Amino acid sequence: MAINQKTLKRATFKHIEAELICYHETKKEIKRLRESIIYDTELNDNVGMGKNSYRIPSRPTEQIATRLIATKIIRNLVEISDAIESIYSCLDENQKKLIKMRYWSGRNRVSWKMIDLELNLGEWTVYRYQQLIIEAIAERIGWR
Incomplete structure (x- = not known):
């Protein structure tokens, strides 16, 4: 575990403590957000589209992967939870x-x-x- 030589700002210290307290809820939120993206019905919904209407090419796996990676909220939550997990495993x-x-x-x-x-x-x-x-x-x- 590396030690940061500079002292943390008080607000940062408190924020990390809050993230530690909410760690288990954060893991649940990540799972919920991922599932909402994966099982999003808008992705496969062609109701009301006629034969000649404009459609997005159907590549649902690629669309899901792109949305998962691009989702900023998930990335931030994962970054925080991964940091907590990696440090915790070294303790x-x-x-x-x-x-x-x-x-x-x-x-x-x-x-x-x-x-x-x-x-x-x-x-x-x-x-x-x-x-x-x-x-x-x-x-x-x-x-x-």
Whole structure:
């Protein structure tokens, strides 16, 4: 995990924390958006078109692939979720527990004091872990 030598802007730090909290919802949203593009009925709808009317050449697979790649929202969401996944996969067990407890525990967000006690680490160690994780995600995404 590479460490960003420059400190992050406060707003960027908070934004990445929000993305961590919403990570599982983001994955669901990516799936939903992809399915809405793949199963879009407008793509195959020729109702009302006569024999001589103008039609887009029928190449649904290519049209779907182009729309999936071109969809900016999906690209952004995938970039963020991929960054979180890649950094998460490089973490040790204590750091993974920190992420799960602090960001992925749902509405019952665990306090930093509880995380300190659960992981049997010092308060500053836990904060340093958090800082390193957030900075690594920011670097992977290309945010500052």
